Amino acid sequence: MSVSSGTTREAVIEELSRLGAIIEGIERDTLFVTVKRDVLRDVAKSLYNLGAYFRTCVGSDEIQIRGYLALYHIFSFDELGLNVVLRVDIPKLHPSVPSIVTEVPAADWCELEARDMVGIEFTYRPVKRLVLPEDWPEGIYPLRKDFSYDSRPPPKQLPRPETNKEVGLPLGPYHPALHEPEYFEIYGKGETVEDIVYRGFHVHRGIEKLAESRRVTYEDIFYLAERICGICGFVHSCCYALALEKAAGIEVPERAMYVRSVLLEIERIHSHLLWLGVVAHILGYDAGFMHTWRIREKAMVVAEILSGSRKTYGVNTVGGIRFDLDRDRIAKTLNYLKVIKEEFTEFLKILLSVPQIKSRASGTGVLPRSDARALSVVGPVARASGLYRDVRKDYPYLAYSEVSFRVPLYTEGDNLARILVRVDEVFESIEIVRQLLDKIPEGPVRAESREIPPLKKAVAAIEAPRGEDVHFIITGVGRPYRWRVRAPTYQNIPALRAMLRGTPLADAPLTIASIDPCFSCTDRVVVYDRVSGRCVRLKLTDLAGG
Amino acid sequence: MSYVKLLRVAAKVGRVTRKYPAEGSLVTEYFRGTIEIDPAMCWGCGACALACPPNSLTTKVEGDRIVIEYFIGRCIFCGRCADVCPKEAITITKNFEHASKSLEDLKYRVIHRVSRCSRCGGPVGAEEEVRNVSERAYPVKASLDLCPSCRAELLAEALAKYHPRRSR
Ligand code: SF4
Ligand code: SF4
Numbered sequence: 001m002s003v004s005s006g007t008t009r010e011a012v013i014e015e016l017s018r019l020g021a022i023i024e025g026i027e028r029d030t031l032f033v034t035v036k037r038d039v040l041r042d043v044a045k046s047l048y049n050l051g052a053y054f055r056t057c058v059g060s061d062e063i064q065i066r067g068y069l070a071l072y073h074i075f076s077f078d079e080l081g082l083n084v085v086l087r088v089d090i091p092k093l094h095p096s097v098p099s100i101v102t103e104v105p106a107a108d109w110c111e112l113e114a115r116d117m118v119g120i121e122f123t124y125r126p127v128k129r130l131v132l133p134e135d136w137p138e139g140i141y142p143l144r145k146d147f148s149y150d151s152r153p154p155p156k157q158l159p160r161p162e163t164n165k166e167v168g169l170p171l172g173p174y175h176p177a178l179h180e181p182e183y184f185e186i187y188g189k190g191e192t193v194e195d196i197v198y199r200g201f202h203v204h205r206g207i208e209k210l211a212e213s214r215r216v217t218y219e220d221i222f223y224l225a226e227r228i229c230g231i232c233g234f235v236h237s238c239c240y241a242l243a244l245e246k247a248a249g250i251e252v253p254e255r256a257m258y259v260r261s262v263l264l265e266i267e268r269i270h271s272h273l274l275w276l277g278v279v280a281h282i283l284g285y286d287a288g289f290m291h292t293w294r295i296r297e298k299a300m301v302v303a304e305i306l307s308g309s310r311k312t313y314g315v316n317t318v319g320g321i322r323f324d325l326d327r328d329r330i331a332k333t334l335n336y337l338k339v340i341k342e343e344f345t346e347f348l349k350i351l352l353s354v355p356q357i358k359s360r361a362s363g364t365g366v367l368p369r370s371d372a373r374a375l376s377v378v379g380p381v382a383r384a385s386g387l388y389r390d391v392r393k394d395y396p397y398l399a400y401s402e403v404s405f406r407v408p409l410y411t412e413g414d415n416l417a418r419i420l421v422r423v424d425e426v427f428e429s430i431e432i433v434r435q436l437l438d439k440i441p442e443g444p445v446r447a448e449s450r451e452i453p454p455l456k457k458a459v460a461a462i463e464a465p466r467g468e469d470v471h472f473i474i475t476g477v478g479r480p481y482r483w484r485v486r487a488p489t490y491q492n493i494p495a496l497r498a499m500l501r502g503t504p505l506a507d508a509p510l511t512i513a514s515i516d517p518c519f520s521c522t523d524r525v526v527v528y529d530r531v532s533g534r535c536v537r538l539k540l541t542d543l544a545g546g
Numbered sequence: 547m548s549y550v551k552l553l554r555v556a557a558k559v560g561r562v563t564r565k566y567p568a569e570g571s572l573v574t575e576y577f578r579g580t581i582e583i584d585p586a587m588c589w590g591c592g593a594c595a596l597a598c599p600p601n602s603l604t605t606k607v608e609g610d611r612i613v614i615e616y617f618i619g620r621c622i623f624c625g626r627c628a629d630v631c632p633k634e635a636i637t638i639t640k641n642f643e644h645a646s647k648s649l650e651d652l653k654y655r656v657i658h659r660v661s662r663c664s665r666c667g668g669p670v671g672a673e674e675e676v677r678n679v680s681e682r683a684y685p686v687k688a689s690l691d692l693c694p695s696c697r698a699e700l701l702a703e704a705l706a707k708y709h710p711r712r713s714r
Contacts, residue, residue, distance in 0.1 A: 216599075223599040223624055287552055294562050301574060308578030314624040322629065329576070347555060354549045 007050050009080055015050060019043050021086070029395060030083040030459055037097050040073075040088055041124070044100040044107075047075045047084060053389075054106040054376045055083070055461070055470050056486035059114030061144045065455065065481075069095050071120055073107070074459055074472060078394040083459045085472075090120055099125035106376035109490065117143040131201045134158060142209055143482075149206070149213035186500070186508060193500045193508060198493055211483045218244065218452060218479055222316045228485060230311075231274065234267050235464040236471070236485065237316045242397055242460035243473040244480075245319065248452040254399070256320035258440040261399040262333075263306060263313055264462065265429040265436075269340070270299035271465035272422040272429075275516045279419060280351065282509050283360055288351050295343045302336045305329050319447030330437050341430050348423060361416035364503060365511030368413055371498040378491045379467020380425070381515050384410045384417035391463035403435040415507075418514045422465075455481065464488050466516050489517045571643075578623050579642045583616060583656050587635035590614060590658035590672025594627035594636060603627055612660045612672045618644050618652040663693035665700075 013023060013031065020039050025032035035043050048054070052075040060070045068089040075084040090097050099122040100107050112130035114120045119141035121127075132142075135155040141147060185197040207228060211221050225240040226233040238260050245252055273296035280288030300310045306329055307313035315321045351357060367377070372385035382389045390407045392400040408424035410417035456475045461468050467488035474482040492515040499511050564572060573579075583594075590612050592605040602620035606613055628636040646652060658672035670676055670693045680690045689697050 219597075219626075220599040223622060287556075291552065291555065294559065297562070301572075304574050305576045308576055308625070309623065312622065312624075314578075314622075322625075347552075350549050350552050350555065 007077060007080065009082060012047075012050060012077065012080070012082065012084065015046055016043065016084075019046060024087075027458075029081055030085060032085050032087070032457065034087045034089070037088055037090070040086070041098050041100055041103055043086060044073060044075075045103040047086075048104050050077070051079070052077050052084065053373075054104045055459070055468070056472070056484070056490075057107055057110040057114060058472050058482070058484040059118030059120050059143065060474065060482045060484075061118055061141075063092055064145055068092065069118060069120055071097055071114060072472065073100065074470065076395075076461075078389055081395045083395075085457070085459060095119055096121040096123055098123050101125050104376075105374050106491065106494070108494065110486070117141060119144060131204055142206065145212075147209075149209050149215065184496075184512065186505070188505050191505050193503055193505055196497050196500050198496070200493070208483055208485065211480055212476070213479075216479055218318055221479070221483070223312070223314060225485070226312050226314065226316075229487065231271050232267050232464050232466065232469075233311065234263055234313050235462050235469050236487075237313070238264060238398070239460050239462045239469050239471040239485075240473070240483070241316050241318070242462065243458045243471040243483075244452065244475070245447075246460055247456040247458035247473050247475050248450075249456075250319045250447050250450055250452075252320050252447055253444045254441050255324070255443045256445045257398040258402075258436050259306075259315070259321050259325055259445065262433050262436050262440075263303070263315065264398070265433045266299055266303050266306065268429045268465045269426055269433075270296050270303065271516075272426050273299065273344075275422060275465075275513075276351075276419070279361075279510065279513060280357070282513055283356050285351075285354055285357065288354065288357075291347050292351075295340060295347060298336050298340050298343075302333050305332050305336075317446065318452070319450040320445045322446075324445050325440075330440075334434065334437060337430050337433060341427070344426060357419075358416065360507070360510060361414065361419055362412075363414050363416075364507040365415045365418075365499040365514055366413045367495055367499045369411070371495065372413070375495045375498070376491055377467070377495045378488050379464065380418055380421040381467060381492050381495060383408060384421045385413035386411035389468070391461045391468050395461055397460070397462065399436055400432075402439060403432050405432050415510050415514045422516075467492060489515065493517065567643075573640055573642065575640070577640045577642070578625050578638050579640045580618055580621060580623065580644065581616065581625070581627060582637045582639055583614070583654070584635045584637070585656045587633050588614065588656050588658075589633050589635075589675040589678060590656065591632060591675045592671075593630045593632060597626045597630040599624060599626065607660055607669045610660050612658045612669070614656040614658070616654040616656075618654070619649070661691070663696050664691040665696040666693060668693040668695070670694075 016023060016031075016033055019042050021033045021035045021043055023031060023033055055074040055076050057074065058072040060072065062068055062070045066089070069092060071088045071090060073086040073088075075086070076082065077084070088097055097120055099111055101111065102124065109130060111122050111125070112127065115122060115127060116130055116132045119139075135158050137153050137156045140153050185199070186193055187195040187197070207224060210216060211224060216224065221240055222237050225236040228236040241260075273292050277289040277292035277296065280286070280292060303313060304310045306325060307315050315323065367381065367385045369386045372382055372387050377385070377387070378389065386409065388407065388409055391397070393407055405428045406424075408421045408428070410421055452475055454475050454477050457473065459470065459472050461470045464487075468491070469488055470486040472484040473480050496512060496515060499514075500508055503511065564570070590605075592614065595603040595605045595614065600620045600622055602617055602622070604615050604617070606615070623642070625638050628638050644652060658674055661670045661673040661676040662668070663670050670691065676690050689700075692700065
């Protein structure tokens with residue numbers, strides 16, 4: 001539960017009004033609020049003190065429609081199941097707004113992203129480029145409407161860096177074979193991690209921009225969204241669907257909601273098993289890796305049986321799903337799940353009795369509860385640090401209110417806790433799918449009326465395997481006016497600093513992996529020894545080997 | 547030492563991988579793979595190309611021909627083309643093995659003769675489609691030999707005749 005439980009909707013509204021915010025719309029699960037720039041920080045602070053989590057912020061160019069740039073800060077009250085969307089209007093000529101990072105540390109990245117992509121300047125904070133590459137020309141903002149999706153401005157000339165005698169051979173981070181490269185610089189003192197610096201966004205694909213372009217339609221974005229993540233893509237496709245359908249007021253038939261929920265849980269099962277295998281591999285237990293993935297393979301087959309594809313299910317459409325499930329598919333799914341459960345139960349006993357798994361995971365990479373909350377971490381990372389947060393319970397969507405399941409909670413905050421949360425969740429997910437398939441109602445799978453009026457807004461969230469995935473949409477004509485995606489890893493990576501500082505270097509790979517970033521991305525780190533001043537680049541697996 | 551029990555598990559499950567390609571792939575009967583277009587069924591209407599999310603299917607006019615091209619290299623096996631095809635000319639197959647040294651091997655074309663506008667000579671659509679539509683939808687027959695822009699122009703002229711702009 002959040003820090004100060006006992007807040008009510010009314011109290012939130014009252015507090016917002018007291019601070020001079022204007023409530024523009026009250027929906028079932030979302031308050032749309034406008035605030036002036038000068039009170040933004042007060043409002044953010046008081047929401048945070050009332051127990052709100054920070055979800056993300058969204059920069060949006062609304063010059064064509066309202067004459068302003070806009071910044072949306074999205075807060076949420078888990079125990080009320082309530083989103084609060086604060087909109088600040090920012091004049092085009094002086095596009096500057098006070099930052100809220102002092103009050104809400106979790107806003108760090110998304111503010112920088114809004115600065116890069118939309119050209120909103122922030123005061124009260126240091127700024128630097130986050131998403132755009134260093135050689136991107138100044139003053140060109142890709143998410144402004146006057147920037148065409150297919151234009152390529154000539155790169156800015158950068159001064160050549162002076163070369164030292166000692167040169168690190170940069171083999172990363174642009175690893176051609178891996179999706180989502182990330183890059184960490186770990187500063188060490190002897191064997192201890194002193195600090196870590198993360199550089200990401202090397203493969204920013206401009207998906208949000210593409211989704212606004214003439215090139216795509218509402219219908220195409222399901223396929224685009226599904227390709228945001230190489231592991232849990234269906235989450236994004238569903239989250240986009242939920243946001244769009246909520247904004248447009250489309251009533252999705254119950255059966256479609258059940259099918260979507262089933263596939264989301266199948267995806268969680270395969271994702272957690274994949275991760276568990278990778279953890280075994282990092283800890284040098286490759287036999288465990290093989291067997292976890294052997295069991296996981298059955299989850300992939302189930303996905304193929306249900307959707308026609310192992311990974312990119314492609315079943316969503318505006319207002320429902322494209323094809324129905326029949327009895328044969330359901331029966332096969334249930335059989336496979338039974339086998340997965342048996343095999344995983346048996347194998348788990350073995351895995352957890354391997355000495356290096358327990359000893360290397362317990363007590364390492366600890367994320368204290370207070371840090372977890374300040375950074376608004378999500379998913380298994382939050383639940384392993386004692387924060388009871390699960391979108392499926394807090395903001396029930398699709399068919400999750402129809403099934404009973406437990407949210408595993410551990411308080412240790414270490415790597416072992418993060419392993420156990422996911423292990424427990426595999427079993428819960430199997431039970432969820434069983435209940436859903438048992439209860440699935442008959443009926444149509446696609447809404448009759450599928451009109452999408454322009455300029456409607458909505459926030460939707462889904463509990464992805466890695467935590468809360470948030471999509472924000474402003475509808476347009478034929479395609480979204482603005483579509484913002486905040487994947488869970490975005491929220492969790494900043495917590496790595498808290499987990500790694502002061503810990504032994506050898507634990508770093510496991511800890512980095514423990515937040516379950518799409519792992520192959522974290523392939524390379526730079527180790528900089530502060531004592532000798534020596535700089536070496538290593539593979540994470542080298543580190544794991546000692 | 548209970549982790550040694552893994553040996554028992556391993557012995558029980560045996561080998562799970564297959565000697566692919568000798569033993570065939572592991573795809574199930576539910577798999578959605580590449581598509582096949584039946585040229586005898588296809589009208590050349592281009593609906594599939596409009597619906598195809600990654601532009602794997604495209605239409606272009608080449609001289610007197612309308613070419614529906616399926617480039618497998620871009621196909622994401624979503625099956626949306628089959629959903630929208632009015633002629634059910636598209637079948638979804640279980641095929642996914644397309645490794646090739648030549649890009650051309652990954653392109654499949656259905657070629658239609660283009661029907662020309664009787665007014666300006668511009669392309670109207672595939673002959674096959676125009677003929678079939680005019681057989682079925684009698685009321686629009688009159689304008690089916692016109693290209694969309696001529697049709698719009700003639701309509702505007704006709705409207706102007708019926709509603710002449712009031713002079714000041
Ligand atoms: S299956 Fe999908 S991607 Fe492939 S051609 Fe058809 S619509 Fe295009
Ligand atoms: S939609 Fe069907 S009939 Fe039309 S061009 Fe495509 S395959 Fe041919």
